[in-house]
Every structure is written in structure tokens, then in C-alpha cells.
Amino acid sequence: MMLQKLEQLKALFAQMERALIAYSGGVDSTLVAKIATDVLGDRAIAVTAVSPSLLPEELEDAQVQAAQIGIVHKIIQTHEMDNPNYTSNPVNRCYFCKSELHDTLKPLAKEWGYPYIVDGVNADDLRDYRPGIQAAKERGVRSPLAEMGVTKAEVRQLSQQLGLSWWDKPAQPCLSSRFPYGEEITVSKLQRVGRAEIYLRKLGWQNLRVRSEGDTARIELMPDLIKDFVAQTDLVALTAAFQSYGFVYVTLDLEGYRSGKLNQVLSAPMASR
CATH class of the missing domain: 3.30.70 (Alpha-Beta Plaits)
Structure with a gap:
């Protein structure tokens, strides 16, 4: 089952030809970045958004992991803290965060020549209250793990099988x-x-x-x-x-x-x- 899902993920990236990964450094987006790099080589790029809601430790981890994977890694700034719809902290706060992220990434992807933006949303995330997923969908973002039915436990299994030393890294939301x-x-x-x-x-x-x-x-x-x-x-x-x-x-x-x-x-x- 794991081998089959891995092959399905590889086939999905092969169809994309070029992809930009919205890369937080968490175990999910890091697995996506790893598979994208294995398939696309330098036609894949990882982009991490930095804002006050990101722990400096997480940025450091993302940089180390990207270097080990061998993927080109860029860092951008997002400004969700300028949006009162975000800072007032409503129940759909994540919608405004992901809107800011992907409204920033989308023109960059177009400028850099990447027709696809992908994220690390997995199948389990679809069963939780995640308003940010809707914001990403509205902007045409693909979620390979969710599309292939890969759960969080399977993300960790695949990461371990691929030799990623951070396969058991704890989740670290913003x-x-x-x-x-x-x-x-x-x-x-x-x-x-x-x-x-x-x-x-x-x-x-x-x-x-x-x-x-x-x-x-x-x-x-x-x-x-x-x-x-x-x-x-x-x-x-x-x-x-x-x-x-x-x-x-x-x-x-x-x-x-x-x-x-x-x-x-x-x-x-x-x-x-």
C-alpha cells in the first residue's frame, strides 16, 4: 500500500513538470518537497513564508531539511498581521492566513515559471476544521497527499522509508x-x-x-x-x-x-x- 501511494505521488509530480511547494518545514510539506525533488529535480522549488507567527526554530529546521533534500529553497515575507480579519482571531483566522500566503505565492509562481503550487495538506486534515484549506482551494493550490489519500501516519511511514531523519517530528502549527x-x-x-x-x-x-x-x-x-x-x-x-x-x-x-x-x-x- 505504501509503495503504491508513493508511486502515485511520483506520477502526480511527473505530470506537473514544474512545481512550487508551499513549504513550512513540517513533516507533511517536507515529504512533498522530497518526492517533488526526486521526480522533478531542479524543476521543483520550496518556498517558506516568514512572519511573526513562525518560530525562528521552525525556519532553521526548514532550511536544514531543504538543504538535505537538495531542493532550491526561497524565503518570502507575508503580512497577515496587517489584516484585522486575521489579528482579531475569528474562528476562520486560518482562512485569512492562507489567503495571504497564496495571494503572495501565486504571482511569484507565475513570474518564476511554476504552473503548479502544492502544499502539505494530508487526508486527515480534511476531517478537521481547517478553514485555510478552503482559501488554498479557491486559489488553485494542489494537495498531493490529500489527493492520494495519504494520512498523517502514512506521511511518517513514507518519510521514514525515504530516510528522512525528521519523520517523527512533532506537529508545529503557527x-x-x-x-x-x-x-x-x-x-x-x-x-x-x-x-x-x-x-x-x-x-x-x-x-x-x-x-x-x-x-x-x-x-x-x-x-x-x-x-x-x-x-x-x-x-x-x-x-x-x-x-x-x-x-x-x-x-x-x-x-x-x-x-x-x-x-x-x-x-x-x-x-x-
């Missing part, structure tokens, strides 16, 4: 996803969340989120690690660090980390869209 819908997003808020997550990763904790609500930071870790975290971490030093970043209160979510947790406040029909 920093704006750390805020409850309706709370205004600012550059300073994004920066303090980013610094807080970097602090925790430097302590050795990887698959995590720091959710921000008002003056409160809520740390989410994998449930089976919560006891170890409390026992092993200097909580006084951690609190002082977070307060130096601008938080007033620091809490630990006892339920633990769960992807898409902020979407649980949405109505059932909307969350299933």
Missing part, C-alpha cells in the same frame, strides 16, 4: 493557534509564546504547547509526562522566566496536550467542516 478564538493577536503576544515554548524545549520537553489566554500561560505536555515534568522541573525558575516574557500567571493543563484542543469550543457542525 503560533497564532495558541490563542483562544476572539482574543486579539499581536506581535508581542506571539513573541512571548514563542520564547516560552523555546524555554521548555531547551529543558528537553518537545511535544508541547504553551497556550496563551490574557495574562495566563497554560502549559500542555503529553499526559504521561506531566508527573515527570512536575518532579524534574525547577518550577520557580520556570515561572520567573515566563513572567519575564510578559505572562503574569503560569499554569499546567492537567488533561495534557491534544492537537486542536482550542477547536473544542466550536459547535459540532463547524468543527466537523
Whole structure:
């Protein structure tokens, strides 16, 4: 099954002849970039959009991974923070983010001679509430993984089979996803969340989120690690660090980390869209 899907993905890129990959450095878009490069060689290009909602660590990872894959990698700036429809943080915030991304990429692709723009959306993403997918579709973006029915688990399997050392890299959505819908997003808020997550990763904790609500930071870790975290971490030093970043209160979510947790406040029909 995996071999068949890999061959289908290769055939899809062979038909494209030239492709621009909207490349975040996450495991999904990196797999797409790898397969595109294997098929198209220098007729594939990866483009990463940089804005305050992207962790500097993620940009560094994207650059390292692109170099290992051997794909041409360009960096552009996007300006979703200039759009009040984005910064007001409505439930469809991601729609405005992806609109900005692809409205920036589309003219560049045309100028550079790439008839196709592709992203890393996978089959599982279609079952979640992802308003950004609609924005990409409206602009003619292709999603090879979703088109071939490749799930997140299969993305990791394929990445491992292709020898990509980051096949088990944790998901890392943009920093704006750390805020409850309706709370205004600012550059300073994004920066303090980013610094807080970097602090925790430097302590050795990887698959995590720091959710921000008002003056409160809520740390989410994998449930089976919560006891170890409390026992092993200097909580006084951690609190002082977070307060130096601008938080007033620091809490630990006892339920633990769960992807898409902020979407649980949405109505059932909307969350299933």
C-alpha cells in the first residue's frame, strides 16, 4: 500500500513538470518537497513564508531539511498581521492566513515559471476544521497527499522509508493557534509564546504547547509526562522566566496536550467542516 501511494505521488509530480511547494518545514510539506525533488529535480522549488507567527526554530529546521533534500529553497515575507480579519482571531483566522500566503505565492509562481503550487495538506486534515484549506482551494493550490489519500501516519511511514531523519517530528502549527478564538493577536503576544515554548524545549520537553489566554500561560505536555515534568522541573525558575516574557500567571493543563484542543469550543457542525 505504501509503495503504491508513493508511486502515485511520483506520477502526480511527473505530470506537473514544474512545481512550487508551499513549504513550512513540517513533516507533511517536507515529504512533498522530497518526492517533488526526486521526480522533478531542479524543476521543483520550496518556498517558506516568514512572519511573526513562525518560530525562528521552525525556519532553521526548514532550511536544514531543504538543504538535505537538495531542493532550491526561497524565503518570502507575508503580512497577515496587517489584516484585522486575521489579528482579531475569528474562528476562520486560518482562512485569512492562507489567503495571504497564496495571494503572495501565486504571482511569484507565475513570474518564476511554476504552473503548479502544492502544499502539505494530508487526508486527515480534511476531517478537521481547517478553514485555510478552503482559501488554498479557491486559489488553485494542489494537495498531493490529500489527493492520494495519504494520512498523517502514512506521511511518517513514507518519510521514514525515504530516510528522512525528521519523520517523527512533532506537529508545529503557527503560533497564532495558541490563542483562544476572539482574543486579539499581536506581535508581542506571539513573541512571548514563542520564547516560552523555546524555554521548555531547551529543558528537553518537545511535544508541547504553551497556550496563551490574557495574562495566563497554560502549559500542555503529553499526559504521561506531566508527573515527570512536575518532579524534574525547577518550577520557580520556570515561572520567573515566563513572567519575564510578559505572562503574569503560569499554569499546567492537567488533561495534557491534544492537537486542536482550542477547536473544542466550536459547535459540532463547524468543527466537523
